[in-house]
Amino acid sequence: MNTTRRTFLKTSTTAVLGFPAILGAQNPNSNLQIVGVGCDGKGFSDLKEVGSHARAKYVGFCDVDSGRFSKIDQMFPGVPHHVDFREMFSKLGAAFDAVVVSTPDHMHAAIAMAAMRMGKHVYCQKPLTHTVWEARQLRLQAAKSKVRTQMGNQIHSASEYRTGVKLLRDGVIGKILAVHSWQRNGGNGYTKLTAPPAPGIAPETLNWDLWLGVAPKREYAPDVYHPFKWRDWQEFGGGTMGDFGCHILDPVFSALGLGSPSSVRAENEGLNEHTWPSAETVHYVFPGTKYTKGPSLHVTWYDGGRLPDAALAQLPAGQELARAGSIFIGEGGVLMQPHVGMPQLFPVEKFSSFQIEKQPAGNHYHAWVDAVLAGTETSDNFDYAGPLTEAVLLGNAATRIPGVTLDWDAAAMRLPGHPEAERLLRRKYREGWEIQPAG
Ligand SMILES: NC(=O)c1ccc[n+]([C@@H]2O[C@H](COP(=O)([O-])OP(=O)(O)OC[C@H]3O[C@@H](n4cnc5c(N)ncnc54)[C@H](O)[C@@H]3O)[C@@H](O)[C@H]2O)c1
Structure with missing residues (x-):
């Protein structure tokens, strides 16, 4: 039976x-x-x-x-x-x-x-x-x-983000002209180091070789990699962009139906060959979609204390930009989506009688x-999350070659004319840890 x-x-x-x-x-x-x-x-x-x-x-x-x-x-x-x-x-x-x-x-x-x-x-x-x-x-x-x-x-499944995405999709501020997204935290904020420190003895409980996995051999050092602080290091994490980009840019992608950017350029402070910069600005250009105005959309990312011009948000006197989040500049107003908070519409006078309908949370x-x-299907499956992550990590590649505009041929995975940047799209795997292409 x-x-x-x-x-x-x-x-x-x-x-x-x-x-x-x-x-x-x-x-x-x-x-x-x-x-x-x-x-x-x-x-x-x-x-x-x-x-x-x-x-x-x-x-x-x-x-x-x-x-x-x-x-x-x-x-x-x-x-x-x-x-x-x-x-x-x-x-x-x-x-x-x-x-x-x-x-x-x-x-x-x-x-x-x-x-x-x-x-x-x-x-x-x-x-x-x-x-x-x-x-x-x-x-x-x-x-x-x-x-x-x-x-x-x-x-992605929280009420706050779902509510913002719904408002934008409903066209409450019209078509979108530009987006600015930020996280005030700084890259390399946990260790403040710019090179691997003196080796130390790994705890008996830790298999350091397996922790390194795909990454090249390096000596264990206490309190700079495991746990949590690996984020600062280019070999293991993605700095502030890697840590927060897939959160904060998620409603931007979901609401506006974005896919691959057509170009990216970054500027930063404090870059070195081991850890992520302490502050950066990453400029993306995306092809326009039905939710955006014109043939292209500029999305700009700021971290490490860098912020967009607050005047763009048309905030009332005394109000500041959220600690982290995005402002969507629309034809008919501005939506600020805090990370994580309910969206707000500006200028306040224009939306004073508008009732924001809170969307229910899902269990992600x-x-x-x-x-x-x-x-x-899930709404955050790899078909959606893959291109979002590609864009975030493309920003991290661009930040390692600051000041250069990189045109992105997403279909071919090429950055034409910039072989040094193209090399940053992949990594070297430790022998025995190679990842084979999909197949
Ligand atoms: N979604 C969120 O809000 C959120 C919040 C924090 C972290 N994260 C993500 O979660 C992941 C883990 O971050 P964390 O802050 O918990 O890191 P962590 O270093 O504090 O914890 C990682 C855990 O994985 C173990 N580990 C490490 N390598 C392993 C391996 N090869 N096999 C099995 N176990 C291994 C560690 O011993 C540890 O227990 C990261 O990708 C991070 O970006 C997401």
Whole structure:
């Protein structure tokens, strides 16, 4: 009886939904069998939230630091531990359906690509990858493997962002002439270092070689990489742009239907070959869409204390730009979308009688589990998140060659006339850790 039901589920799921019949085969009670890679920091909250879905069941936790399982073990006791995601994947094989990837950025692509090649569904933290090339490969692989994906910029599903996106799509301020987005935080703000410091002894709990993964060998040093501070280093993170670009530019992409920019140029302070600049401005030009005015749209990013001209926002006297967020300059007014807060419309006199209708929040984590179980799509899948991440990481490539306008041939993944910039679209992988193109 069980076999018959399982066989039926397997064949009917494949036939109707056209994606691998992973659920059902190992999974008679139809729970989604999930593994987590990266179990503390954001990994803890990702696993907590995904695991609060009634049909989510953890079958493996992986962390390169055995000292970082205690919180997740308290919440989900008895789940087997692993230190190397490759061994966990091969050991579990068909006994897992999906993975939550919450490691530092430099490892996202290696883990997500390995999982998708096995036909596993992926929830992966933002930025989706560490390089433009990797973002492209993950998007292509997700389509090829027909798996359900979601990037972990959870504010995408928050009421505040959804409300702003709806107002812009409804044309409340008319077509958009320009966008300015900022995060006051500075790059390289955690270590203030400009070169790797003197080596130190790694904690006994940490497998430093596995933490490095795809990155070239370097000595462990205390309190500058693991945990959290890896963000400052070009080899591992993406500075402020990498940390916040996929959050703050998400409503810009969603509302205006943006895809690939046509050009990018950056200026910065404090650039060196190891860490990200302390402050930067990145100028993007995108092809116009039906939500924008004219053939192109300028989107400008500021961080490290740099800000757009506040006069552009037409704020009332005494009000300042949000700590982080965007201003959308429309034909008929300005929308400020704080990160994270409800959108505001300016000038206030013009919109004083306008009632902003608050949109309901979604559950970003459960939406992914539901999409896997039902064979539906998420709104933040790799088809959407891939190009958003490409644009963010293209900005990071441009910031390493400041002052140069780079035309972006997205289809060919080329920056014509700038081979030095093109090299920054990919990275060198440590021997044995190469990531193969989608296929
Ligand atoms: N969406 C958000 O709001 C948000 C917030 C914070 C961080 N993040 C993202 O989450 C990711 C993790 O950031 P964090 O601040 O939690 O970092 P972190 O360094 O504090 O934690 C990472 C965890 O992953 C483990 N880890 C590292 N490499 C691993 C590997 N190869 N295999 C298994 N485990 C590994 C670490 O031991 C640690 O437990 C990053 O991509 C970051 O951009 C997103």
